[in-house]
Amino acid sequence: MTRYNAADVEPRWQKIWSEGDVFKAEDDNSDKPRFYALEMFPYPSGRIHMGHVRNYAMGDVVARYKKAQGFNVLHPMGWDAFGMPAENAAKENGGHPKDWTYDNIDAMKAPLKRLGFALDWSREFATCDEAYYKQQQAIFLKFWDKGLVYRKTAKVNWDPVDNTVLANEQVIDGKGWRSGATVEQRDMDQWFFKITHYAEELLEGLDTLDRWPEKVRTMQANWIGKSEGLQMRFEWAEQPDIYEDEIEVYTTRPDTLYGASFIGISADHPLTKELAKNNNDIEDFRAQCAKIGTTEEAVATAPKLGFDTGLTVKHPFTGKTLPVWIANFVLMGYGTGAIFGCPAHDQRDLDFARKYDLPVSPVVLPEGEDAKTYAVENEAYTGDGKLFNSDFLNGLDKVPAILAAIARIEELNLGAGTTQYRLRDWGVSRQRYWGCPIPVIHCEDCGVLPVPEADLPVALPYDNIDLTIPGNPLDRHPTFKHVDCHKCGKPARRETDTLDTFADSSWYFARFAGGQGKNLPDDRPFDKTSASQWMPVDQYVGGVEHAVLHLLYARFFTRGLRDCGLLDLPSGEPFSGLFTQGMVTHAVFTDEDGNYVMPADVVEDGNQLLHIESKKIISKGDVIKMSKSKKNVVDPNDIIEGYGADVARWFVLSDSPPERDVEWTESGVIGAWRFANKIWALVSAVSSDFTPGHIATDAEGSALELRKFAHKALEKITTGIDAFRFNTSVAQIYELTNAIGKYKANDGAKMEALSILIRTIAPFMPHLSEECWAHLGGNGLCYHAPWPKVDPKMLVDDEVTLPIQVNGKRRSELKIAKDAAKDEIEALAMADEAIKRSIDGLTIRKVIIVPGRIINIVAS
RNA sequence: GCGGGCGUGGUGGAAUUGGUAGACACGCAAGACUUAAAAUCUUGUUCCUGUAUAGGAGUGCCGGUUCAAUUCCGGCCGCCCGCACCA
Numbered sequence: 001m002t003r004y005n006a007a008d009v010e011p012r013w014q015k016i017w018s019e020g021d022v023f024k025a026e027d028d029n030s031d032k033p034r035f036y037a038l039e040m041f042p043y044p045s046g047r048i049h050m051g052h053v054r055n056y057a058m059g060d061v062v063a064r065y066k067k068a069q070g071f072n073v074l075h076p077m078g079w080d081a082f083g084m085p086a087e088n089a090a091k092e093n094g095g096h097p098k099d100w101t102y103d104n105i106d107a108m109k110a111p112l113k114r115l116g117f118a119l120d121w122s123r124e125f126a127t128c129d130e131a132y133y134k135q136q137q138a139i140f141l142k143f144w145d146k147g148l149v150y151r152k153t154a155k156v157n158w159d160p161v162d163n164t165v166l167a168n169e170q171v172i173d174g175k176g177w178r179s180g181a182t183v184e185q186r187d188m189d190q191w192f193f194k195i196t197h198y199a200e201e202l203l204e205g206l207d208t209l210d211r212w213p214e215k216v217r218t219m220q221a222n223w224i225g226k227s228e229g230l231q232m233r234f235e236w237a238e239q240p241d242i243y244e245d246e247i248e249v250y251t252t253r254p255d256t257l258y259g260a261s262f263i264g265i266s267a268d269h270p271l272t273k274e275l276a277k278n279n280n281d282i283e284d285f286r287a288q289c290a291k292i293g294t295t296e297e298a299v300a301t302a303p304k305l306g307f308d309t310g311l312t313v314k315h316p317f318t319g320k321t322l323p324v325w326i327a328n329f330v331l332m333g334y335g336t337g338a339i340f341g342c343p344a345h346d347q348r349d350l351d352f353a354r355k356y357d358l359p360v361s362p363v364v365l366p367e368g369e370d371a372k373t374y375a376v377e378n379e380a381y382t383g384d385g386k387l388f389n390s391d392f393l394n395g396l397d398k399v400p401a402i403l404a405a406i407a408r409i410e411e412l413n414l415g416a417g418t419t420q421y422r423l424r425d426w427g428v429s430r431q432r433y434w435g436c437p438i439p440v441i442h443c444e445d446c447g448v449l450p451v452p453e454a455d456l457p458v459a460l461p462y463d464n465i466d467l468t469i470p471g472n473p474l475d476r477h478p479t480f481k482h483v484d485c486h487k488c489g490k491p492a493r494r495e496t497d498t499l500d501t502f503a504d505s506s507w508y509f510a511r512f513a514g515g516q517g518k519n520l521p522d523d524r525p526f527d528k529t530s531a532s533q534w535m536p537v538d539q540y541v542g543g544v545e546h547a548v549l550h551l552l553y554a555r556f557f558t559r560g561l562r563d564c565g566l567l568d569l570p571s572g573e574p575f576s577g578l579f580t581q582g583m584v585t586h587a588v589f590t591d592e593d594g595n596y597v598m599p600a601d602v603v604e605d606g607n608q609l610l611h612i613e614s615k616k617i618i619s620k621g622d623v624i625k626m627s628k629s630k631k632n633v634v635d636p637n638d639i640i641e642g643y644g645a646d647v648a649r650w651f652v653l654s655d656s657p658p659e660r661d662v663e664w665t666e667s668g669v670i671g672a673w674r675f676a677n678k679i680w681a682l683v684s685a686v687s688s689d690f691t692p693g694h695i696a697t698d699a700e701g702s703a704l705e706l707r708k709f710a711h712k713a714l715e716k717i718t719t720g721i722d723a724f725r726f727n728t729s730v731a732q733i734y735e736l737t738n739a740i741g742k743y744k745a746n747d748g749a750k751m752e753a754l755s756i757l758i759r760t761i762a763p764f765m766p767h768l769s770e771e772c773w774a775h776l777g778g779n780g781l782c783y784h785a786p787w788p789k790v791d792p793k794m795l796v797d798d799e800v801t802l803p804i805q806v807n808g809k810r811r812s813e814l815k816i817a818k819d820a821a822k823d824e825i826e827a828l829a830m831a832d833e834a835i836k837r838s839i840d841g842l843t844i845r846k847v848i849i850v851p852g853r854i855i856n857i858v859a860s
Numbered sequence: 861g862c863g864g865g866c867g868u869g870g871u872g873g874a875a876u877u878g879g880u881a882g883a884c885a886c887g888c889a890a891g892a893c894u895u896a897a898a899a900u901c902u903u904g905u906u907c908c909u910g911u912a913u914a915g916g917a918g919u920g921c922c923g924g925u926u927c928a929a930u931u932c933c934g935g936c937c938g939c940c941c942g943c944a945c946c947a
Contacts, residue, residue: 003899173944218864219942227946251947264947302945329945339947347861348945422946547942655872655885663872667886674899675885681900731874731884738884803880808928810880848927854879858927 004680006644010767014116022783023118025074028530035071036534037063038509040542043080044104048111048636050584050626050664054652058581058726059541060117061653064763065721067118068787074534076512077112077119079105079126082435082501084162084178091467097434098462101128111637115645116766118783123512125520127504132511134457135525136503137439141450142564148194151448156427158186163470164431165190167500168424169549191438191497192425195556199224199421201572202555211577216547223548225422230254230406231336232415234263234313237321243274247313247324250335250420254409255401256342258390259363261353263313264327266337272326275309282307282326289328304329304352316414317391327352335420343380350380363390364398426553428500433465433473435498443485443492452486472496505550506557509537509574510567525566532568536576544580579724582661584652586632588621596631600638623663634664643673646765650676653764654730676768679737679761683754683772688746692755692778696748703749709739710753711794717760733761756788804829805856806838814855822849829855
């Protein structure tokens with residue numbers, strides 16, 4: 001027996017695959033059904049990490065499996081190549097972001113190829129390719145024409161470390177998603193994508209995404225945050241002379257209007273700002289509100305603060321007056337920045353009212369309470385109930401009362417029922433160099449003008465880029481921003497902001513689909529016909545961290561592309577199937593001085609861990625996501641060299657369910673390596689007249705048993721892959737391997753079982769399967785071999801083993817013909833010695849027989 | 861606080877229309893082969909009592925429905941993820 005030599009086998013097959021161009025998607029005129037498999041494309045950081053291996057291994061299982069099932073599979077790869085790390089690298093080490101990026105792409109391509117993924121590299125591109133961002137600029141202009149792009153001065157999230165603006169989605173717990181720096185608020189001129197235009201559609205579309213994780217759909221729905229309510233004006237009882245407008249409030253509970261006891265306006269409300277001009281106390285109060293941080297703890301524990309303006313408004317129904325307070329818990333960014341407070345039925349209003357001694361009048365009566373005695377103490381009642389103390393609303397339930405109140409306000413011409421969304425427009429201006437330039441010029445006479453399409457691309461200058469000075473290099477570049485207005489010819493200023501890099505990843509999948517081989521179109525973003533045929537992506541695989549960033553932006557973009565007539569995709573949904581995989585984790589090692597130590601530098605010595613060189617004692621800490629900073633990383637290159645790509649792939653797919661984290665362990669890798677060897681030992685020992693694809697129809701006895709086992713396993717393996725439960729498929733493959741190992745004869749049944757085994761491991765360990773396939777004399781490439789067919793006759797057994805329970809406890813079992821009659825089963829069960837003993841002295845009350853399943857005797 | 865998910869041996873996990881709990885793998889133990897080790901193979905491995913046959917307990921905890929519950933229902937406890945003063 002020869003030891004399986006991955007170092008020799010794997011490159012050999014990779015060469016054959018590559019020379020045969022076997023992973024290229026077939027032409028558009030192929031009549032096979034299409035399948036578009038895609039994993040979130042990588043950022044070229046310079047290194048492949050285990051997270052990549054797991055991500056792409058999963059997508060590769062799907063791609064190879066679908067290919068075997070007869071689909072025309074598109075499984076492309078490219079690079080999400082614009083972004084901050086390139087600028088940081090240039091800042092720290094000199095060099096140029098562009099060179100750094102392309103060097104990294106070169107460096108990462110080799111290990112990706114060494115992993116043997118069935119990728120169509122013919123459509124490869126990087127988002128920083130001029131050809132790509134040129135088309136992105138064209139899309140920007142199309143979006144502009146369509147009203148999906150606009151510019152406004154707005155309070156924006158400023159990341160003081162990355163020195164750029166962030167979108168709301170990119171602020172996590174008040175901190176920048178990349179830098180972790182506490183985000184500041186600044187007023188700036190900004191470009192926005194009008195994602196709110198699709199708020200309703202993006203929300204409704206979630207219901208159609210039945211192959212998306214529930215969790216992601218929920219997160220997006222919450223992010224869009226639809227609420228229905230009433231927007232209404234309160235007329236002044238005592239109006240400030242400095243302010244002309246009336247106070248507009250938004251509420252989802254207009255049914256509680258009769259319980260209103262004050263008006264709360266935000267510290268950032270225009271009225272507050274006006275009042276503050278002539279009132280130092282209000283100015284102080286605003287400063288006090290601003291001091292409270294934006295972290296979640298700060299917000300959650302912040303005390304309610306209020307300031308009585310002394311102004312009053314009229315209640316629309318009763319005409320009574322309500323005081324207007326400035327309240328710190330009212331947010332300017334939601335609704336109208338003003339509320340009416342109904343303390344009895346809103347906890348925040350109640351806390352506020354208790355603190356400032358405002359009236360608390362219940363108007364919704366919980367079931368079982370008496371209207372005469374009901375009172376709200378320190379817990380607001382937000383549930384359903386009958387309205388009371390509310391004139392024309394009395395006796396109505398919550399929902400009808402809401403509708404009635406809205407109708408009355410509309411009659412009084414004081415407001416209207418409206419829908420609010422939490423979703424904000426997507427701010428895309430970034431004050432960075434390494435991104436897609438926004439194709440716009442500013443002319444003093446002609447205003448803000450789009451760059452004519454014929455003048456695209458607005459290319460990033462390569463020279464004179466100094467990233468060591470703070471600020472945007474494009475802004476101080478000697479020539480970039482100086483441009484003549486194409487309309488009036490006068491000197492004008494080119495826009496120096498670049499687009500948020502999330503724009504780059506919002507349509508790359510369409511370009512993959514809409515480019516034929518190396519002929520990615522240069523005159524349009526993608527070929528409409530081709531892209532429309534491939535889209536949507538049938539199976540998308542990536543990390544859950546993109547649940548509301550990338551995955552929401554992409555859904556917006558495809559709708560925009562659709563409405564600009566670039567893509568024929570009625571649903572607007574880019575990804576019909578989504579899978580979010582878990583992370584690869586590893587224990588953290590630290591030495592005596594508390595320094596992190598790489599796992600590769602740790603050796604076991606007796607029952608303690610030592611540093612491989614310094615011999616310092618190492619202690620093992622938590623098992624967490626692999627990260628460079630904690631040094632708990634294992635380099636895929638080392639694993640490929642030591643054990644082979646198949647072993648690495650097999651390991652990250654075994655044991656843990658794909659959606660859960662998997663802990664990388666040395667013993668686990670060795671286990672995977674042993675298994676690969678075991679398969680090769682099994683296959684290399686076989687030499688027979690049979691070849692893969694043989695069906696042993698004449699098998700009987702133990703040969704028939706093996707056939708049955710193999711087909712049952714095949715069925716479970718297939719179901720596992722279909723359901724994205726690769727770990728269960730892996731377990732079945734182990735069982736099948738064990739069964740074949742025990743079967744000593746070299747006959748047709750063994751060959752049939754082996755060829756099932758080899759083809760089912762092919763999506764997981766493609767090199768090994770090719771080697772085995774070839775060794776056994778299989779036709780062509782295993783990659784092209786069809787997925788084995790389950791013979792339904794092999795799934796049924798003539799004889800079944802039924803457990804026999806007495807009072808629900810298993811006491812014995814019964815081997816019996818599958819179609820035995822119930823009374824026959826019962827008679828045999830009763831005759832069983834163990835059962836006789838168990839029911840001795842008891843009276844039989846009932847006998848339950850579930851054919852093919854179980855027998856339960858109830859006795860007492 | 862709101863929304864979602866999860867809790868099973870020493871470990872990862874299986875059992876998803878209620879029907880033999882612990883498949884498969886890791887680890888561990890014993891044995892075979894070997895001068896020895898590695899590799900490989902065989903056997904065992906939920907816990908408790910017992911030499912064994914066998915018996916009892918057991919899927920976070922308490923209760924319920926059922927002939928039968930890891931699975932369904934109610935109430936707790938714990939952990940993870942997301943959102944968060946959203947009116």
